[in-house]
Amino acid sequence: SYELTQPPSVSVSPGQTASITCSGDKLGDKYACWYQQKPGQSPMLVIYQDTKRPSGIPERFSGSNSGNTATLTISGTQALDEADYYCQAWHNNTYVFGTGTRVTVL
Amino acid sequence: QVQLVESGGGLVDPGGSLRLSCAASGFTFRDYYMSWIRQAPGKGLEWVSFISSSGNTISYTDSVKGRFTISRDNAKNSLFLQMNSLRAEDTAVYYCARDPAAGRDFDYWGQGSLVTVSS
Numbered sequence: 001s002y003e004l005t006q007p008p009s010v011s012v013s014p015g016q017t018a019s020i021t022c023s024g025d026k027l028g029d030k031y032a033c034w035y036q037q038k039p040g041q042s043p044m045l046v047i048y049q050d051t052k053r054p055s056g057i058p059e060r061f062s063g064s065n066s067g068n069t070a071t072l073t074i075s076g077t078q079a080l081d082e083a084d085y086y087c088q089a090w091h092n093n094t095y096v097f098g099t100g101t102r103v104t105v106l
Numbered sequence: 107q108v109q110l111v112e113s114g115g116g117l118v119d120p121g122g123s124l125r126l127s128c129a130a131s132g133f134t135f136r137d138y139y140m141s142w143i144r145q146a147p148g149k150g151l152e153w154v155s156f157i158s159s160s161g162n163t164i165s166y167t168d169s170v171k172g173r174f175t176i177s178r179d180n181a182k183n184s185l186f187l188q189m190n191s192l193r194a195e196d197t198a199v200y201y202c203a204r205d206p207a208a209g210r211d212f213d214y215w216g217q218g219s220l221v222t223v224s225s
Contacts, residue, residue, distance in 0.1 A: 001169070033211035035151070042201060042215040043151065054213065085152050090209045093165045095141065095153040 002091040004098035018074040020101045025068060030089045032070035034063060038083045040098045042085030047072060047087075079105050108132040108214045110202050115219030122192050126219055128185040128202030136160075136180035139205040142187045143214065144198035144221075152198075154207070155187065169195075192223045 012018040018088045022032060032050050035043035045054050047063035050070065067074040070089075074081055082105045087098035114126040126142070141156040155166045155176040163175055175188040185202050200219050203212035 031210055035212075037151075043212075044215075045211060045213050048211045048213070052126055084150075088151075088211060093163075093209070095142075095143075095156065095209075096168065097151040097153060097214075100150040 002089075002094075002096050004087055004088060004089060004096055006085075006098040006101045008099070009102045009104065011106055012074070013106055014079060015076055018077050018081070018103055020072045020074075020085050020087075020103065022072070022098045023068055024070075024089065024096075024098075027068050027070055027089060030065075030091065032063070032065045032087055032089050034061075034070075034072045035086045035088065036081075036083045037086065043086065048050045074103070076091040077103075077105055082102045083104060107158040108204070110204065110214055110216035112200065112202055112216045112219035114223045115200065117222045117224065118192055119225050120192060120194060120223055123188070123190045124192065124221060125149060126189065126200055126202075126218055126221070128182045130185065130202075130204075133204070135178075135183040139179060139208050140185045141203050141205060142176060143201045143203055143212070143215075144196075145201070145218075146195075146198040149198075153199070155194070157185070158208070166171075189221070192221075194223050197223050 034047040036046045037043040050065040062073045109131045111129045117161045137161045142154040157176045202216045204214045205214045
């Protein structure tokens with residue numbers, strides 16, 4: 001089965017840049033998207049089709065996808081960005097989620 | 107506005123059954139792929155099943171094949187998940203979610219319904 005691997009945790013200082021990677025075989029050949037989930041809340045889409053932001057998502061969220069790795073970048077990280085982040089892709093008629101990354105803003 | 111509201115969760119014995127429902131509003135339900143996604147306590151997201159807009163295409167994750175059945179009623183704007191032969195490892199919050207592009211991502215999620223399988 002297809003797997004997407006993320007680092008368990010990422011720490012970042014306020015105002016700095018956080019980068020979260022998502023690795024999968026030939027992931028760059030597929031579309032990747034990213035979700036943010038805060039405690040007790042449903043996930044929220046923050047990036048789709050590798051680089052696009054849904055309406056209402058701040059510009060500090062950006063994405064890229066090439067080779068075997070997709071990356072979510074949060075520029076000028078704010079305290080309210082502290083959350084779990086999941087990547088996701090479509091593979092062989094199934095949706096695959098990444099293992100998830102907890103972003104801590106120190 | 108788009109709303110997805112799950113119901114039907116609860117406590118069930120191992121081997122028991124439960125039927126989840128998801129009521130959709132604020133969009134043309136019959137035009138969209140829909141999915142069930144679950145999250146075990148303290149764990150990550152796991153996609154469970156999807157159904158195409160017409161209901162003709164269905165897929166399941168391996169761990170629920172033969173036990174869970176997804177269905178939809180486009181006339182009633184509703185999505186369902188019939189869960190049989192439940193196991194402790196099925197304990198999770200179950201979310202319904204909308205895919206805006208038929209095999210891409212999920213742009214709207216419900217609030218979730220907790221299913222607990224325990225004796």
